Amino acid sequence: MATLQLFRASDDDAPTTALLKAAHFAAIKHRNQIRKDGATPYINHPIGVATLLAAEGGVTDVAVLQAAVLHDTVEDTDASPEEIREYFGDRVADLVAEVTDDTSLCAADRKQRQVETVRAASDDAKLIKLGDKLYNLRDLTRKAPIGWTPERIQQYFAWAKQVTDACKHVNPRLADLLDDLYENGVFTCSGESYKCLVV
Numbered sequence: 001m002a003t004l005q006l007f008r009a010s011d012d013d014a015p016t017t018a019l020l021k022a023a024h025f026a027a028i029k030h031r032n033q034i035r036k037d038g039a040t041p042y043i044n045h046p047i048g049v050a051t052l053l054a055a056e057g058g059v060t061d062v063a064v065l066q067a068a069v070l071h072d073t074v075e076d077t078d079a080s081p082e083e084i085r086e087y088f089g090d091r092v093a094d095l096v097a098e099v100t101d102d103t104s105l106c107a108a109d110r111k112q113r114q115v116e117t118v119r120a121a122s123d124d125a126k127l128i129k130l131g132d133k134l135y136n137l138r139d140l141t142r143k144a145p146i147g148w149t150p151e152r153i154q155q156y157f158a159w160a161k162q163v164t165d166a167c168k169h170v171n172p173r174l175a176d177l178l179d180d181l182y183e184n185g186v187f188t189c190s191g192e193s194y195k196c197l198v199v
């Protein structure tokens with residue numbers, strides 16, 4: 001099969017072109033992945049995170065929106081940090097690196113590390129973290145990932161709050177949306193409804 005075409009960003013790109021190139025790159029990299037609900041294409045998530053940042057967070061910085069679209073490519077696909085740098089330049093590559101977990105760590109250490117390191121992250125990386133967590137929490141209230149228990153969902157809410165509490169000062173609008181979810185969020189698991197218990 002012929003290699004799928006990837007478009008390299010250029011300094012002359014219009015903002016729309018720059019963002020589309022990133023979305024296309026992410027779509028190709030995530031093309032064989034589905035979300036843990038067992039049905040949704042994975043790419044819906046990174047495109048959704050960028051859309052949420054723009055539509056609800058008022059973010060207009062194209063490099064941040066590009067990094068949002070690309071935020072899970074290094075962590076979850078065969079994309080390398082060097083490839084992101086080559087195709088999208090230093091600023092986007094540095095942002096993606098900032099929001100990429102070290103997958104050599106076990107899941108529990110990775111989660112702990114994220115809470116510890118996010119405090120020192122740049123404001124733009126914190127913005128992407130807010131969008132990522134808000135999208136994932138909304139996704140949990142939409143449909144539980146296959147095999148997740150109510151306790152595991154509650155744990156994700158509690159952990160996400162630790163991360164977003166360290167980031168919320170960078171965007172009060174997103175912070176309010178997250179607070180509302182922590183206060184009033186409801187999710188369904190195996191046909192039962194549960195209230196989010198994060199305080």
Ligand SMILES: Nc1nc2c(ncn2[C@@H]2O[C@H](COP(=O)(O)OP(=O)(O)O)[C@@H](OP(=O)(O)OP(=O)(O)O)[C@H]2O)c(=O)[nH]1
Pocket residue numbers: 034035036037038045072075107132133136137139140144145156
């Ligand atoms: N809510 C939800 N999440 C799903 C689904 N499918 C995949 N995910 C991804 O799973 C991750 C959360 O699952 P965990 O079990 O806590 O994390 P892990 O896979 O990295 O161990 C998120 O990764 P992430 O984006 O890298 O973010 P995060 O782990 O930093 O939160 C999220 O994007 C789904 O159907 N619903």
Ligand SMILES: [Mn+2]
Pocket residue numbers: 045071072132
């Ligand atoms: Mn993500």
